[in-house]
Amino acid sequence: MVHELAEYERAAEQCHLTTEQLSAALFGPDPALFGHVAVDAEDEPIGFALWFLNFSTWEGVHGIYLEDLYVRPAARGSGAGRLLLATLAAICVQRGYRRLEWWMINWNPAAGFYASIGAVPMQEWVPYRLSGPALHGLAAQATAAPTHPTA
Numbered sequence: 001m002v003h004e005l006a007e008y009e010r011a012a013e014q015c016h017l018t019t020e021q022l023s024a025a026l027f028g029p030d031p032a033l034f035g036h037v038a039v040d041a042e043d044e045p046i047g048f049a050l051w052f053l054n055f056s057t058w059e060g061v062h063g064i065y066l067e068d069l070y071v072r073p074a075a076r077g078s079g080a081g082r083l084l085l086a087t088l089a090a091i092c093v094q095r096g097y098r099r100l101e102w103w104m105i106n107w108n109p110a111a112g113f114y115a116s117i118g119a120v121p122m123q124e125w126v127p128y129r130l131s132g133p134a135l136h137g138l139a140a141q142a143t144a145a146p147t148h149p150t151a
Helices: 002-010 020-027 082-093 111-116 134-143
Strands: 034-039 045-056 061-071 100-102
Touching: 002 061, 034 082, 045 082, 061 082, 082 100
Parallel strands: 061 100
Antiparallel strands: 034 045, 045 061
8 A cells, every 4th residue: 555655646656665674664673663554344454554753852752753644545535544543643642642743745635634633734844855865975974973872
C-alpha cells in the first residue's frame, strides 16, 4: 500500500521501499517505526498509518508524528481513516503525549476531513529537507566540528 500512496501522491518513481525494509523498520530489534493497518469485514487491508515518536522541547514530552496515512480509494468514506487517527489520538492520550502531527500535500482533498476532526494547518511553519549531495556535503563537515552525542 505504500507504493499505492506514492502513486496517489504523483511520486511513484520516488518510492523505493521494499518489503524487507519495512519489515525491518517495524519488527527489527529496536523498532523506531510503528504502524496500524485497517481491514475490512473480510480481513483485507484497506488502509494504514505509519508513525514514529517525536519530542517537543517546549512541551517536554513526546508526541506522535504520522509519516503516512493511506486508505485505499474504494474504502474512503468508510471511517477507516478516522479510526486510524482515533487510534493514534488514543495512544497520545494514554501515554501523555500532547501532539499528533503530520504533513499533507497541499492539493490533497483530505484537508476537509482533517478540518472536520479539529486538525489545523500549521501555516507559519515551513518544512525543510536536507538530502542527496547537500546532506553528504554537510555530513562531511562533522569531522571539522566534533560533538558529544548522547546516544
